[in-house]
Amino acid sequence: MNFHFLKNKGKNVYLFRSRIPTRYQAVFQKKQFTISLRTNLQQDAKTLSHHLYHYCQRIYQSIGSGYSQLTLAQIKQLAQQELQKYRQQIGLTSSIRFEAAEPLMKLSDLLNEFLSFKQKNGASHGSLYRIEFIGKYLIEACSNVEVSTINHGTARKFYDFLDKLELKTRSKQTYASAIIAAFNWAVKQGFVKTNYFSGKITLANKDDITSAKQPFSADEMKLILGPKLLGWSFLEHNTVRGRFGKRRQPTPDYYWVVNIAAYTGARLGEIVQLTTDDVESKDDIWCFSFNNRDGKRIKNLSSCRQVPVHPKLLELGLLDHLESCQKNLFEKAKMSISNWFSRKFLTELALDATNRSRSFHSLRHTVVTHLTDKQVFPYFVKELVGHKHNSITYDIYAGKPPMKVLLEECVSKINYCD
Secondary structure, X not given: OOXXXXXXOOOOEEEEEEEOOHHHHHHHOOOEEEEEOOEOOHHHHHHHXXXXXXXXXXXXXXXXXXXXXXXXXXXXXXXXXXXXXXXXXXXXXXXXXXXXXXXXXXXXXXXXXXXXXXXXXXXXHHHHHHHHHHHHHHHHHHOOOEHHXXXXXXXXXXXHHHHHOOOOHHHHHHHHHHHHHHHHHHHHHOOOOXXXXXXXXXXXXXXXXXXXXXXXXXXXXXXXXXXXXXHHHHOOOOEEEEOOEXXXXXXXXXXXXXXXXXXXXXXXXXXXXXXXHHEXXXXXXXXXXXXXXXXXXXXXXXXXXXXXXXXXXXXHOHHHHHHOOOOEOOOOOHHHHHHHHHHHHHHHOOOOOOOOOOOOHHHHHHHHHHHHHOOOOHHXXXXXXXXXXXXXXXXXXXXXXXXXXXXXXXXXXXXXXX
């Protein structure tokens, strides 16, 4: 790294910087001096400053040898004369040499770049739509300004705009998170130097969101996995009206999706994507494979995992259900099951979820809480539910536990009948 030149950002030119030897700093009452190199090209500045550095060193040596007694103003003048002479020698005839100006980037250009980046990295259609939608709000609030002009005032203008929309707190946080993420990326790409949108709104952290979803108690789990679930899946609730009147139409998706969630802690989105190929025998142990094959979507890399099938699921007839399926294990969509569970099923069980502290995701929290209470090794619990370990030792160096160990030390500990 060359410490003999720096850029004068105000005038957009490079300066030569000469550090005065310590023994002369008291005499000149300065630690350094600078002169303009009259160029905006870094390579020219490097060449010129290198030459001037050695030239000034010879001057300092002559002062130390007693050959000359110069003032600091005289040293600067000599350096300027030497600079002019050396510029002519190497053919830098113009007084100022400028680099070609980079094209100015508009806010819309930056958002399009970010959208393209997310698309290339496999973002979902919903995520891409959300970015595009929120980006339009940002441009509406702040105009399509050049990104180099964005400052604290621009960010405040955007948040003031969101306030006028009278959004719910959660929606406002979603909008803010998307813009903050875009500008964090822009900083890393060198498009902007500072993310002015960060820190101006309090975002709910993951711990707050996790604590908001309450787990079910053991007695509540007995209710959830009891006769009412069978009724919704195979009996009285599932009738359709046809040409010859009402007829019963079993919906086993409810039954199996809830049971699988209760005995694996898997996310609803992971379960509804399961295919017949994702239930396999490994070392004589039946396993679920949660993966991103064939276009399936997962939350993150740690969500790709194999977990043993709980003996209770085999007892309930999971393999028979598997035999009856063509390709996909379930036909109902994620949102359909989520809405049914929260709005209808929990209400019928008098476990009303209208306060939003209970939902299908509560089954996942129930499994984690259940195993933690039984003092199961946290490493096994995180492997089961697909959580990151947040440890270099476990995330990089530790291998996956054998299915037999995970089954005996973790999965089989899930028991709601104790």
